[in-house]
Amino acid sequence: MDSQASGTLVAKDGKEMVCVPAGEFLMGEEERPVQLKAFYIDKHPVTNAEYKRFLDASGHPPPMMWVRGLYAQGKDHHPVTQVNWNDATAYATWAGKRLPTDEEWEKAARGTDGRLYPWGDEWDKARANTCESRIFDTTPVGTFSPQGDSPYGVADMAGNVWEWVEGPGGKMLQPLRGGTWDATHDQATCFSRLRYTPGRRNDYIGFRCAMDAAPSARPMAENAESREANTQGSGCAQFAASLAV
Amino acid sequence: MSGQTCGTDWEQTLCNLIILGGDARCAAKEAAEYAAEHKWPEVEAAMQRANEAQLAAHKIQAELLQRDARGEKAPFSILLVHALDLLVLAWAEIDYTEQFIALHRQIARLEEEMAR
Numbered sequence: 001m002d003s004q005a006s007g008t009l010v011a012k013d014g015k016e017m018v019c020v021p022a023g024e025f026l027m028g029e030e031e032r033p034v035q036l037k038a039f040y041i042d043k044h045p046v047t048n049a050e051y052k053r054f055l056d057a058s059g060h061p062p063p064m065m066w067v068r069g070l071y072a073q074g075k076d077h078h079p080v081t082q083v084n085w086n087d088a089t090a091y092a093t094w095a096g097k098r099l100p101t102d103e104e105w106e107k108a109a110r111g112t113d114g115r116l117y118p119w120g121d122e123w124d125k126a127r128a129n130t131c132e133s134r135i136f137d138t139t140p141v142g143t144f145s146p147q148g149d150s151p152y153g154v155a156d157m158a159g160n161v162w163e164w165v166e167g168p169g170g171k172m173l174q175p176l177r178g179g180t181w182d183a184t185h186d187q188a189t190c191f192s193r194l195r196y197t198p199g200r201r202n203d204y205i206g207f208r209c210a211m212d213a214a215p216s217a218r219p220m221a222e223n224a225e226s227r228e229a230n231t232q233g234s235g236c237a238q239f240a241a242s243l244a245v
Numbered sequence: 246m247s248g249q250t251c252g253t254d255w256e257q258t259l260c261n262l263i264i265l266g267g268d269a270r271c272a273a274k275e276a277a278e279y280a281a282e283h284k285w286p287e288v289e290a291a292m293q294r295a296n297e298a299q300l301a302a303h304k305i306q307a308e309l310l311q312r313d314a315r316g317e318k319a320p321f322s323i324l325l326v327h328a329l330d331l332l333v334l335a336w337a338e339i340d341y342t343e344q345f346i347a348l349h350r351q352i353a354r355l356e357e358e359m360a361r
Contacts, residue, residue: 197343
C-alpha cells in the first residue's frame with residue numbers, strides 16, 4: 001500500500017472526496033501491475049438529493065421514474081439511479097469533475113494488494129448491499145461504512161449500485177463497476193465489470209465522480225475544505241495545499 | 246389479461262409484470278425498426294417507452310423479492326416463471342436493441358460522410 005491514510009477535500013458539489021495516491025496497483029483478476037497518477041474520488045456515490053441540486057441548477061431532465069421531478073420520499077441519501085452515462089458525465093462536468101477511469105475506480109476499490117473485495121479477500125454479506133443481504137433495494141450511501149470501505153476509505157465500492165466509469169474511447173459499450181443490490185457477490189468483486197451502451201438507465205445503476213490531483217484542476221466549493229494526512233509526495237498533498245492558498 | 250386469469254393479488258402482480266415485460270419488448274422492437282430507417286426522434290421515443298416499462302417491471306420484481314425476504318413467499322406457478330422469463334427477455338432485447346441502434350447511428354454517419 002503506498003499510503004493507508006488519504007487526504008480528503010470537499011468539491012463544488014459539496015461531496016467529500018478521498019485522495020488515492022500515485023503509484024502502482026494490481027488490476028484485474030490476473031493482477032497485472034498498473035501505474036496511476038494521484039487522483040481524488042468521491043467517498044460515496046452521488047445521492048438523489050445531490051443529483052436534484054444538479055437538476056435544479058442545470059435544467060437537466062430528471063430520471064424517468066421520478067414523479068414531477070422528485071425522487072421517492074425518504075430516499076435523499078440513497079444513490080441516484082436511472083441515470084445513463086451521459087447523465088453521469090453531465091453531472092460530473094457541472095461539478096467540475098469527471099467520471100473515474102476504469103483503472104482509477106479499481107484502485108480506489110482495492111488498494112494496492114490485489115484484494116478481491118474492498119475490505120479483503122473474504123466475502124462478508126455484512127459489508128455490502130448485494131442479493132445476499134436480502135434488502136433488494138438501494139441503501140443510503142455509507143450504510144456499510146466503515147466495515148465495507150476500501151483501504152483508502154472509499155465507501156460502497158461493493159454492491160448497492162453499479163457505477164458508470166470512463167472506458168476506453170471509441171467503444172460502443174461503457175463499463176460499470178462494483179456490483180449491485182440486485183446481483184450476487186460474485187459480481188461485486190473489485191475487478192467485476194458490466195458493460196452497457198451509454199444510453200442505458202436502470203434502477204441499479206448510479207455513479208460517483210473523480211478529479212485529477214493537480215493544482216491546475218477544478219473549482220472547489222466556496223469555503224472549500226481540504227484536509228491532508230500522511231500523503232506527502234503522493235500528489236495529493238500538493239493539490240490540497242494549492243487549494244488552501 | 247382478463248380479471249379471471251389474474252384473480253388473486255399475486256396473480257395480478259404477475260400479470261402486471263407480464264404486461265410491462267411485453268410492453269418493453271414491443272417498444273424495443275419498434276425502436277429497432279425506426280433505427281433501421283434512421284428515424285432518430287422515433288427511436289428515442291420508443292426506447293424511452295421500453296425503458297419506462299422495464300423500470301416499472303423491475304420495480305415489481307424487486308417488490309416480489311422484498312416480500313420473499315420478509316417471509317411472504319410467492320406461490321410457485323407457471324405464471325411466475327413466465328413473468329420472470331419475459332422480464333429477462335425484455336432486458337436482453339433492450340440490450341441488443343441499444344447496440345443495434347448504435348450501429349445504425351454509425352452507419353448513418355458514414356453514409357453522410359460518403360455523400361459529402
